[in-house]
Structure formats: structure tokens, C-alpha cells
Amino acid sequence: MGEMEQMKKEAEALKTQIEAARKAVGDTDMASAASGVAPAPRVQLKTRRTLKGHLAKIYAMHWSTDNNLSSLSSIGVFRLMVSASQDGKLLIWDSHSGNKVNAVPLKSSWVMTCAYAPSGNLVASGGLDNMCTVYNLKTPVIKTVKELDAHTGYLSCARFLSDTEILTSSGDTTCALWDLETGKQKTVFLNHVGDCMCLSLSPDMNTFVSGACDSLAKLWDIRDGQCKQTFQGHTSDINAISFYPSANAIITGSDDCTCKMYDLRADQEVISYQDAALNSGVTSLALSMSGRLIFAGYDDFNCNIWDSLKGEKVGVLSGHDNRVSCTGVPEDGMCVCTGSWDSFLKIWN
């Protein structure tokens, strides 16, 4: 046997040894560590709103933050969010009333992501045009502020850090931090070997994680542009990723039909959310405010709800007539929104 073969065999043997060692040490696994916790109640969420207005598949949605709550509440607007659809439009919704506050026509209809700036002043979109376009919502007529054009692959995800910086992930396997004043890339994050599909900013905005088609999730330091940690475990493209609210862990969702939680300090997978009956890939995920519940959207038109501590499925959101492409929980944790290829957005709680 060549040395390569031997090494591979050892890798497999070590994996089994680790499992055996865990049992031998007799320490608790996550489920038993959580056994003292009361089980999450059987979660039955109902659709409270169905937002109709898009004419084609919805690919992305993003909630606005609470920052402008008081100024908006005095005019009766609550809970803004942006959604992107391949009918070539970004729609800004006042989701509580169901009114459309704004509609932004896109130059390219092949949109894959959208983002709301924390200040509420800007939104961004991007897709197969390889560009990230940023729009100002506060001018009398919505204007394009910048077209960020440097990626050589499709734009899969974008997130604002502030009104002056935005992070993007792209099909060209890189992520980039842009300066919105100059429109240039400040830092390029190189390490993935497959298309980057998703990213999530840490609450303190010093780091972010990205998931890619190479089935790896990576943690990056925004300041120095280096990949600090890599998380293995998935066997297919990672489509969705999110920081746990305590910022000590990340949750990923993949085409291999599982979601996984990785602990950042232990640098490894802690728990895997899977079910033999589920054989469609995860497209998106969002966490409830305490982190206890994971809302994961799947290709089989449903959104499954997982208990993050016990690893069990505790509910399902069914109602869409096509794949659930995006999910999001607003900052106050009041509800969960799902967007689907059936062109509707549903708000549940």
C-alpha cells in the first residue's frame, strides 16, 4: 500500500478511535448535556401574513434592524424587510401591514441575494451579473449608489457592516470586503476551493464565517484577511450559514440534507441535525433569538424546526408550494419569515 493509502486508512481509523474515546471517557455528548433542559415545546407556528407581490421565484430576503424603529413607528411602519426575486425587483415591505414601501427595479433580473444596511439607509443586491449594486433608499427617488464590480463569479451573498462597508461572497471562490465610498475591494479573502455560497457576520463584526461548495465552512478575521479556522464534516455544498447568538458557535446547512453546529473554540462539529426521512438539501437557515430553535428551509417545500440543544425536530412550517429559498428572523425574534420559489413570503409565529 502506498503511503497515501496508508494515511487515508489512518484518517478513517482515527475517526472511529475518536468516537470510541468519547464513549470510553464517559463524558456527556450534547444531547445528554442538554438532558436537564426542558424539551422545547412542540412548536406550532401559524402563518400570520402572506406577502404577495413578486411575480417570480424569490431568492433572498433580509430583515431590517431595530435602529430606526422609533422614527418609523410614529408613522405606523413596522418591521421593514427587503426581498429579491427573479422578476427583476427588490421589494421593501412593511411586513406588519403587508404594504410595499418601495420597489427597486434591477438592471439584471438574475438576482441571488439582497441585504439591508443596519442604518436602514441602503439596500444591496447581486447575482449572476457578478456585481453587487447598492441603492440609497432615503433619496426622493431610489438611486444606485455604487456598482461593486470586481468579482469574476456570481454574487451569492452580501452583508453590510455599516453604511461604508459591505462583505460579499462569490462563485469565484472568494469573499471580499468593499469600501462603499471608493467602490473598491479593501480585502479579499482567499482560501476556499469551491464557490462561496453564504456568509454570516459575527455580532461583534470582527469576524465572519463563510460556507462553500467545497463542503467547508471557514472563519475569517476581517481586519487581517486571514482564514483562522476551517470546519469539516459536510459532504456536499454548504448553502446556508449563521452565527449562534452567543457567537461561540456556527450553524451550517448543506445539500447533504443535514445541518451542523460547530463550536468555534473546540474547532469541531458538536451536533448534527439530521433525519433519515429527510432527503432534500437545506437551502437556508435562521435562528430564534435565544438560539434554541433553528428554522431550516429545505428543497422539499418545507421549513423544519430543530431544537438546537437536543438535536431533535420539533416542528415544521409547511405552506409553500415550492422550494423554500430563504428564511430570516428579525432582531427582536418576534417571528420567522420564509421566502419561496412560489413567489410568496410567509411570516410565521
Next chain:
Amino acid sequence: MTINTLSQDGVQRQQMPCLTKTPYYWMSTRWPASELDYAIYLAKKNIRKQGELIEYEKECYNALHKRINHTWDFVVMQAREQLRASKQRRKADRIVLECQEQAYWLVNRPPPGTLENIDYGPERRTMNTRVQLIRMLNSTKKSYVKYCEQYQPHDPIMQGCLPSNPWITDDIMFWNMHSETVAVPTKLRVERWSFSFMELLNDSMGRKEFLTYLEKEFSAENLCFWQACEDVRHGETSKIPEKVDEVYKQFLAPGASRWVNIDSKTMEKTLEGLKRPHRFVLDDAQMHIYFLMKKDSYPRYLKSELYKNLLARAIVPQETKKSVFPFMRRQRHSSPSPALATQIGEDDGKGKNSNSVKSNSGTASRL
């Protein structure tokens, strides 16, 4: 335990666990494993275990003691310092760091008899490290349980919310009660400030209250400095030089009106960096002040009369019943409690009435 892909020379490299903010024991940084460091590590272990080191470590310890006897005082002093500092950390962090340190020294000063990978092939003894890792893993798992339990009352999907979830009852009172300008906050909101320093800082009302407290303690400049640094970090690039200059004039210059107390080393480094200002030039100073507030002012604030009084005054909203006819979109107002009556009258007189004349340009259906 992650096992990296094989590199060109066929050598399997172990990936060490890490705390992203303390890279001392990462293999990738190639921190040179000096005699001095090893001596300090053994001295720490010696102190902790009161002389009961394992055989080969005892031998190494004695050998080092002979070799670098001239700096032995320094070694012992450093060891004591580090032990004292580690006691200040949270248990989970301490365990993680100890595991990292142990693993680091296992690799750099392997016990006698450890097989060299290249010489002897894949058969190796490396179980010790993994057992340590598993123990560390359990303390981190418990931290998740703790976090979820602490935040559960604040998670509307898990536990509902008072007075009611606006999505279910169409009553927007919850949002009104949590706005930035409300006179009396809710109990849950004030309690949340005690979860962590960041929770307090993230809430604008929390920041205001904390500032009031700091003013009484004559250390308000710390929070102002921290906020000014945040503004530099997240603001426009073109404004950075002028903002940094302002910060210097107000907070860092000798004799500045709101001079902040930073240790001399950090101050020196910051002043040097100010010659070529960039977005992160104030990071070290900001971090120093942040930890100062977190370790000192913040715990005292939570014990202060100011905080306790606010918590006592904070309201627990009464539950409003779900609207009987769900298809009515008109806002339902439960009669507000007397404590709220004046405040709502003031800032929402206009808001609520305007809802009924909203132009409805979209469709929204509800079950």
C-alpha cells in the same frame, strides 16, 4: 478534532483547537518554543501540583533550573503572574487554554519514547490530547445550554411576549413599549443588560443609563471614548483622519479635557500609530478602555442604586387578549395602565390615528 488534508510531503498535520483571540499556542504561528517558555510552563505546573510533576517533566525542570539559573526568579515570577491571570478567566476559557497549552508542549517537548511520524509511519500515541479536547468540549456544550436558558424568556417564539405578539393580536403596543424614547422600560429589557456588557452597550437606553452612572463616578470619558472609537471604525474612510485627530485632542493628548487612563505601553503604541491614521489605529486603546469598563464599572453599575431603582420601576406589561375577529386590521388598544398613559399620549398621539388612512398598495392575506 479536525484532521487537515495531506500536504505534499505526505505528512499529516494536526490542527489545534483555538480561541481566536489568543493565538499563542497555535501551530501556525510557529511561536518558537523557547527554553524560557518551557521553564515557565513547568514552573506553573509545579506550583499548581505542589511539586508532583511526572518523571520526565521533573527531569526537564531540574535540568532547566541548572541551565538558566540566572533568570530563575523571573521564571517563577512569570509563572505566578500567569497563574493569577488565568484565575480571572471564565472556567470554560481557562480549560480551553490549559488544553491548548498542554497540547502545545506535548508536541514541542514530547515525552520520551514518542515516535517520530516520519521515521516510524502512522502508528502514534496521541490519545492524551484528544481526551483533553473531549473534556473541553463538554464545558463548551454546557455554555450553550446556559445561554439558551438565560435568553429563553426573551425569545418570543419560545415563550411568547407581553403585552402580546403584534403579529398575532395586531396590537403594536410591544413595539411602542420598546422604542428608544420610552420613559419607563420593561423589566425584561433592563434584566437583559445584566447578561453581558455588550447587551448593555447595544441598547441605546442602556448606554444612556450607564453614562449617567459613569458621570457620577467621574469616569464618563471612558464610554465617550469607546463610542468615538466605534465611530471611527465603522464610519466613512475619508473622515478617519479628522475623526482620529478629534479623538486625540479630546481624549489622548496630555492635558486633554477628557483624558482617558490608558497604560503607557498602549498609549505609546497608539500615539505612534496616529502618525498614519487608519480605521483600526485606535483598536488597542479602545480594547483597553472596554475591558476597564467591563471589569470595573459595569459590575458596579449592576450593583448600584441607579440600576436597582430602574429595575424596580420597570414594568411588566399586562397581557392583551388576542383579537376575536382576526380579519379586522384595525389596531386594538387595550386600556393602557396608568403608568403608560402619559407617555403614550405624548409621543403617539399622531401615529395611531394615521394607520387608518394608510393607502393600501399591496395585498396581504391572513389565515
